[in-house]
Amino acid sequence: MPGNDLTVRVGGDSATGGIVTTGEVFARIAAYAGLEVYTTRTIPAEIKGGHVMFQARIAPEMVWSQGDDLDMLIAFDQESIDRYSPLIRQDGILIFNSNDSKPPAPNGIKQYPLPLNDLAKSINFQRGRNIITIGAMVKLFDLPFETATLVVEKQLGRKKEMLEQNLLALKTGYEYIEQNVTKTAPYHLSPRAGAEHEERLVLSGNQALSIGAIAAGCRFYAGYPITPASDIMEFLAAEFPKIGGTMIQAEDEIAAIAMTLGASFTGLRAMTATSGPGLSLMVELMGHATMAEIPVVIVDVQRAGPSTGMPTKVSQGDLRISVFGAHDDAPRIVVAPVSVEDNFYQIINAFNLAEKYQTPVIYLSDQDMSVRVQTIPPFDLNRVKLVPRLLWDQKQNGDGKFERFADTPNSISPMSLPGMKDGQYVAEGLEHLPSGEPDYTPEMHSANMFKRGKKVREAAADAEAWGMLERFGDQNAPVAILGWGSTIGPVREAVERAEAEGMPVAVLYTKMIYPLPRKEIAAFIEPRKEIIVPEMNYTGQFARMIQAEFWREVISVRKYGGVPFATHEIYAEIKKAYAKLKPAKKAAAPRRVAKSTKKKPAPKKSAARRK
Amino acid sequence: MPGNDLTVRVGGDSATGGIVTTGEVFARIAAYAGLEVYTTRTIPAEIKGGHVMFQARIAPEMVWSQGDDLDMLIAFDQESIDRYSPLIRQDGILIFNSNDSKPPAPNGIKQYPLPLNDLAKSINFQRGRNIITIGAMVKLFDLPFETATLVVEKQLGRKKEMLEQNLLALKTGYEYIEQNVTKTAPYHLSPRAGAEHEERLVLSGNQALSIGAIAAGCRFYAGYPITPASDIMEFLAAEFPKIGGTMIQAEDEIAAIAMTLGASFTGLRAMTATSGPGLSLMVELMGHATMAEIPVVIVDVQRAGPSTGMPTKVSQGDLRISVFGAHDDAPRIVVAPVSVEDNFYQIINAFNLAEKYQTPVIYLSDQDMSVRVQTIPPFDLNRVKLVPRLLWDQKQNGDGKFERFADTPNSISPMSLPGMKDGQYVAEGLEHLPSGEPDYTPEMHSANMFKRGKKVREAAADAEAWGMLERFGDQNAPVAILGWGSTIGPVREAVERAEAEGMPVAVLYTKMIYPLPRKEIAAFIEPRKEIIVPEMNYTGQFARMIQAEFWREVISVRKYGGVPFATHEIYAEIKKAYAKLKPAKKAAAPRRVAKSTKKKPAPKKSAARRK
Amino acid sequence: MISTIDPRIMTFEQANLAPNDYKSEVHPIWCPGCGDFGVLSSFYKAVSEMHIPTERLVVASGIGCSGRFPAFVHAYGFHGTHGRVLPLATGIKMANPELVVVAAGGDGDAFSIGMGHLPHAIRRNVDITYIVMDNEIYGLTKGQASPTSPVGMERKASPYGTVETPLNPLLLALARGATWVGRGFSSKPKELVELIKQAMQHKGFSFLQVYSPCVTFYDTYDHFKQVTQPLPADHNSRDKMSAMKYAMSDETLYLGVYYQEERPTFDEGYAAKRAKAHAENYGVPQILSRFTR
């Protein structure tokens, strides 16, 4: 929907361009002008320098994905022209730094030279090229110049004389476009009436998560730097000291989770965050947390692996290690948010689940939703309900001796905290009696295995009650999408598009990955003819889990190149699913398993597969 | 089959009794007398002292499990009487140390006092109680006294004067029974004719594995002590220096696998061995081995968890971490032997698979089969075929530049070793080009994900060819057992018994757990009405994997108390399966999935469950 | 905070308990004669004399014979995983600095798998006491050489003798900047009680190596009786070079307080950060305002 929903990309060498700043400042200007903004960026392999691109999608209504084609490309250098101009839509435009690159051969796309270096020189501000660009973009999008001034002041106004230079640069870019490129701006986006007075947050998933953790009462964090999770540590490093919390940069991830367990044992709501390699290192102590029944939240911001893999690229490949990564059966809960906004609410659920069931909760974010900055509605702080840990209360207990691991009808045992009189016990990694004393009898081991398993299984009941099941689309549709995590964005848009074309789709995203909310998922899949399960990993980890639990085939759509789904890729799958339905026109009942393995279809090679 | 298949248990305090030595020496005497022996033991929680029992089952024909009831109990102390006399079968006997304990109330079981302390005093050899006991047992079982003498000389004859004392003690025990207990020995076991001339090995699973590794050409081992895997390290510590191999006791399991990877990269066949907690720590580097395509064998001797759990008890709970324990998809091969003997052959397969596919192979042994000592037929060294690693050969390559990760039709790339001219490359944990140079493009990542996955999937084809599928029972039976690992022993016996009673069972044990040999397993399960999957873990990890892959229900029989299945427990499941078949008499086709989750039966609570 | 108890604002009174009151109901699994018994009873005595309430005391450990320590103390305990006792204890202490936190374990736990954590606990100067029961062997796994075992040790895992040179734990702790370093011997209970008390009274990270022989796999009682002796009277425990010199002695092994100095503890350092960060009426709404359009 050009003119109403625009995608702009800025590309160049990160050493020279300030590309990301350019993009971020511009996105904020748009946001302050009352528009909805959704940004993405790449991160170069080089530490400094190296090619980088920033993309912003801007519209009057909420947008849900990064956008497939470009309405506008701003190329700081030749490489950006070469790489991205093929992505420009037919009626899109290219702005290129005419001091540094040549335009592509004429290809029907409008091309506007912007002599960035000359302009910078003209105001005697060599490093002002990015602000000049912002000024140009503001004019091109016909955004209010005052809003731009305001944001530049807020974001880049630390030093007064710098500010003046920046404002001059802004004006220079603005006026250059005004005078040279076109009389009317090519793109005018009108915000919804009064939108600029509506409250909006502009933040990233990692920021939403960090604020959510604080709202959830988290007061202890230990972590070790790792891309793309370090932001969380850095956020809490700044905030915790102000609110009485403690954040420790540990010597490695094993130490980080150990410190976190120690703090939780002592009574604080505690968290650690990492990415794949760190999660792998935490596996041993995650098992201990299950055994000693210690609440803990472990955030994993998934990135592409295996091993070091591609640290700055997205993946949803850690589902299985989150569910199954432990020696012997060590049940735990796995939670996955779906969006920047959702990170706030789901991390609160994660803490409540950990505390309620006294078990580790693994929280699966991903690189894409964690670093992406976008506009979202303000958080509803009234929705924040904190479920406390079941503490031992000597008064209720009469003269009874405290038994830390006493079995109870719901398998949750009251817990004492160091400092509480007569609550002494050992948090024990060996198999143990209710008192905590080691015991190796088959009876006790079996009983405890059952206790630890039951607790976690029963957590499934909270999923619906705690808002961990998100449904949209047409719930009567024969075609469904069952998903998890940040694929929800392109799915939302693809479903809207398909629906508009007469192909309704029912969608369910579960934010509780383990235990699976069986009842709700079963009810959801039962009436469907085709179920699409999109995810960003090689083997279709979630799809396989669904097939394993519900013994029916789903269409596993996998993308595993380190980039998110595009809307059109999901849309294509919906279309294919509908195409499948028509010719046959027989199977009213859901399709079941083929009789022999020969007939079992090989896992789908989705169209998106090699992307 | 009393009189033909006898189970004897010795119990007492390990600090005073030498219980285990008693049992082991006696078992060896029986073995040397031409009988087949199968032993088990418990390990006390205490380091020294603490209750311990040793059990030996002895018969003229191979025995397959530890035996359910006791034919004879030798109790060194009161605790042993109290604990084990209920397990004595009706026509069994109890020998108890009458200087140290009282017999149980008369309960129909023959009781013979053995005044151990008095006898020891009479020969002035306080610590001779265990040898006296052995002498008594030799007489009770009517084994040749000369064989006993021979074994005692071999096993306990290091110091000459000690040997004389020991032989005197042996005689004392022998004669005491001869004179006091009964005129004819209560149990006489005749070996098969000429059996004592047949070759037999008497060893444990860990020993069979270690010898197998040597036969497989393994020449590098790094490990960290952990029960019950340390034996392997200790075995190789003694043998490797004799054959040019290198064994390093590392500072922890992460270092152990790192050293192992370094050595394999350099060109040696390399292995590490550990148990659950160590395996958890190795997960990160296992992912690196997949990424950098480095062959490596990782032995996991499974013990009961989670966490430290019960280090001396058995479990089969590490299947899932072995298959799925890594961040992002990191395909690997998982192999599981079924018995002491099988450890020799399967570890060779494990090395061949690792080298052929240049990928980590996780080898799942368990506490029970690793420490148990038994008689087995000699290894067939002609069966040992070594599959070499595909090495790069510059001559074949012409002038082409070496590309370590070059894709090939079967996805296996020729490998160079440090020292080879022009073979330089970096074993890279980042995603990379065929040359090894880091690369983060979606195209390359997708292609490599596919390459690494395909290699491992195709390994399934080797399972049948390499003898990794063991079938027995009646392959036309409607009831089947599909299993893995050391449950095969009680299954074998239960199936024999059921078959004798007109309930034939088809059995398949797969020693390749991942990738699953799909074709063979599908063919096996296709014609069955009921499929029993017994395993020693809480969630039925293998059963769920089968259900996930073949989308049909199996009877998941789980025991998770840290002790192996008893034959009668498996037998009971077979009987139940047959009982299920009869009344219905309808479903000729295999039972498929229930339509809605409501109807989906909850995972079976097997009879054995709380054992 | 939402738990009914905020652990960070607990207060405690002095206890008046006999050493035996610190004994738990769990019977030690140690071999008769194990040095760890001596450490345990000295510990009971020390905490009794220091009037520490049992509910204020937390004993954390890793895995090993010595790692079973917490179960035998009537106090809060954390029996963690192999080698991770220091970060566990750090988390406990930092979550509630009012607690008295002791880390206990063996030489394998401390210097082999756990070696990576010791320098960092020292750098942070976490206010905990670390008691390493050094028997120069792996007890629980039945007798393999440890990082403090002498060269040439022949055991099942080293049948031809070890070639690795032993580490010098005291020297390491000193080189890393530990603020309290001492050494005791399980067979010298009177001195050991004193050392444990001093270590626990020290504000900051105290590192106490205790020779605690393993009768079953490496009986060093006689050896240590012969080669140990108290630090010379002229040794000044504020003099690091002197401490290093005595720590490097390998014929005579000295017992006593090698070194002590004062440096802000980790929780004090954190408190200073809080003071610096100071914000009134600060919480989620204030944070959100920064991100609000």
Place this chain on the structure above:
Amino acid sequence: MISTIDPRIMTFEQANLAPNDYKSEVHPIWCPGCGDFGVLSSFYKAVSEMHIPTERLVVASGIGCSGRFPAFVHAYGFHGTHGRVLPLATGIKMANPELVVVAAGGDGDAFSIGMGHLPHAIRRNVDITYIVMDNEIYGLTKGQASPTSPVGMERKASPYGTVETPLNPLLLALARGATWVGRGFSSKPKELVELIKQAMQHKGFSFLQVYSPCVTFYDTYDHFKQVTQPLPADHNSRDKMSAMKYAMSDETLYLGVYYQEERPTFDEGYAAKRAKAHAENYGVPQILSRFTR
């Protein structure tokens, strides 16, 4: 052995290559001005002058900016996981002692997550060279404090300043018994080439700390230029106490060879075990005979 090549019996001749011949085709991803460039070019020079054939050279590393080192060297390389370079290099060296094995990495890799392995590589005296490019910061993860960062460092993860005291890597290596210890500076290439050569020529574990400033997150060029100077001429590199003394100096930071001694290497020790274990015509059948009835 069944591979067509037994790595343990390779032999090599001297190479005659220019420094540039050790340059790989991979373009360094480092920021312009990064100290690691200086280390890399000194390394090319050192191995060229030592006539090491490229196929005999193995460079292993963990993760970090500095961890990218192997990719830029025309040699065999192993880019492992964060902190595990020493056990990786140990496995490589012990599998084929004929190889020349260099471990390279950063201060975070070495002294934070990898800290547990250094003492053990030293104990074993594995005959490898460990070059730590110490920029006193985490470069690759964009500027968090490392174990060698000074107290009070303000960065995104420590906005109120760090409170942990920095480790002294040289002192640690000396306290642990390293047989070769030295320190260089990326901006002193001539001296650095010499140090790398000496470290690599040393038989046993050589530990070389190189100040290698991170221009992007912690530009210490000026600082190090001011505070570094060569070890005084009277320093005897066989005198450990003197080495320790100079290592403890924190106003002036000395460059040069702090300490060296000879001790059997790990592979020599292992060779001795083999000699001790000696068995003729020994193999699987002989082993089996011990278990045969």
